[in-house]
Amino acid sequence: MATVDFVKLVKRYGALEVVHAIDLAIAEGEFIVLVGPSGCGKSTTLRMLAGLEDISDGEIRIDGRVVNEVEPRDRDIAMVFQDYALYPHMTVFENMAFSLRYRDVPRKEIDRRVREAAEVLGLTPYLQRRPRQLSGGQRQRVAMGRAIVRKPRVFLFDEPLSNLDAKLRGSMRLEMKKLHQRLGVTTVYVTHDQIEAMTLADRVVVMNAGHIEQIGTPDEVYHAPASLFVASFIGAPTMNLIPAHRRQGGVMLGESGPVLPYPVPGADRDDLVLGVRPEDVQVALGDAEPGRFDIASVVEVVEPLGADTLVFTQAAGHPVTVRVRPEIRPSPGDDLMLRLNMDRAHLFDVKTGRAVGRAHG
CATH class of the missing domain: 3.40.50.300 (P-loop containing nucleotide triphosphate hydrolases)
Incomplete structure (x- = not known):
């Protein structure tokens, strides 16, 4: 050795x-x-x-x-x-x-x-x-x-x-x-x-x-x-990466999407990317939960994999992949409310490409 x-x-x-x-x-x-x-x-x-x-x-x-x-x-x-x-x-x-x-x-x-x-x-x-x-x-x-x-x-x-x-x-x-x-x-x-x-x-x-x-x-x-x-290369499927902007003390998804009420760490940044792994996105089936944020989506493709199912959606004008339990089986065209686990989300600076911290905290 x-x-x-x-x-x-x-x-x-x-x-x-x-x-x-x-x-x-x-x-x-x-x-x-x-x-x-x-x-x-x-x-x-x-x-x-x-x-x-x-x-x-x-x-x-x-x-x-x-x-x-x-x-x-x-x-x-x-x-x-x-x-x-x-x-x-x-x-x-x-x-x-x-x-x-x-x-x-x-x-x-x-x-x-x-x-x-x-x-x-x-x-x-x-x-x-x-x-x-x-x-x-x-x-x-x-x-x-x-x-x-x-x-x-x-x-x-x-x-x-x-x-x-x-x-x-x-x-x-x-x-x-x-x-x-x-x-x-x-x-x-x-x-x-x-x-x-x-x-x-x-x-x-x-x-x-x-x-x-x-x-x-x-x-x-x-x-x-x-x-x-690294976020886009590591993982199968890869991390969901949604363009975002600093707005009203939080993070706005896309150009006119919902504002996530979490502070952006560090200095002011206009151009950001929010990253969330597919397993950290759930189908919202009940009342809102602390540390979670719900956004509307439309189902495009469903891939059953046996142990779990991948659901490919459009949310806030951008693709979002969700890994769900196999018994959850939506159909293409369905409206689906997605729940993001913000405790496990990430923010990236578009200009540098580097992580600027977790979205929460």
């Missing part, structure tokens, strides 16, 4: 800067997930850590040692790629053993490490098979096994589950979580899938356009997004 630090890390391609002086400290044994849309710089950052991309400026430190000029093979890391990169003519055993043979590890030690890793990954029955005889999930486990046998101080994963179907991705996420709990190796994982990020990470690093938008636990980035980008 090792610590990893990015210090003002920069990557440029000619005049184009794609990673902008990011700072990140990763603790020993921590599982960190870099998440963001395509082109945000997450894979480039991982490749700089691996030594596969040159660093334009700043430093990468592993256990306090600056590794900017250190060759990939000398960084004591192991990387698992999206495309598995298995040798088709080799057996599972030979694929997992290849890097150890390349490093002249004794044969008995190779055999011990490969069989130990195969046992951990459930690959023992497949050691004499070739990649074409394996499923996608089994191939990915072989790629992981090839990394494990090296006993590196840092694991790197570059979107390793993106080629798998949805059901298999779910089972592999569980296997990866168990594996990290068992081995405890410092892990840096890149994905565009926010569900992977939320379920796997000790801390999530949300990236956008080469910048770090927020670093926090899954609960922190979900329940306390630091910016409009």
Whole structure:
């Protein structure tokens, strides 16, 4: 296990800067997930850590040692790629053993490490098979096994589950979580899938356009997004974001909607966005409640999901999604009174894109 630090890390391609002086400290044994849309710089950052991309400026430190000029093979890391990169003519055993043979590890030690890793990954029955005889999930486990046998101080994963179907991705996420709990190796994982990020990470690093938008636990980035980008990217469905304005000591939804009687924190702001998660919007079935605010809406689409139902509405001239119990089943075109939980709502400044606090308090 090792610590990893990015210090003002920069990557440029000619005049184009794609990673902008990011700072990140990763603790020993921590599982960190870099998440963001395509082109945000997450894979480039991982490749700089691996030594596969040159660093334009700043430093990468592993256990306090600056590794900017250190060759990939000398960084004591192991990387698992999206495309598995298995040798088709080799057996599972030979694929997992290849890097150890390349490093002249004794044969008995190779055999011990490969069989130990195969046992951990459930690959023992497949050691004499070739990649074409394996499923996608089994191939990915072989790629992981090839990394494990090296006993590196840092694991790197570059979107390793993106080629798998949805059901298999779910089972592999569980296997990866168990594996990290068992081995405890410092892990840096890149994905565009926010569900992977939320379920796997000790801390999530949300990236956008080469910048770090927020670093926090899954609960922190979900329940306390630091910016409009994080609020809109994290969550499925994403947070409801309703344009708003400071009016009469409260917040007016849209241009002429209802005024929510809550003070705007900080200095006066004309252009705001009110953010509320779908599960923090309820169908108003009774009298008003303290800390709640009711607004009228019209149902557009209803999506039953079994355990719950998503209701897509128009409220105050803007789309609002509601997550409700499965027995609540309105029809498109119905008028629906929505009840916002203002204790769990957020306000964002349009000019800066940053959170300015909870709407309540």
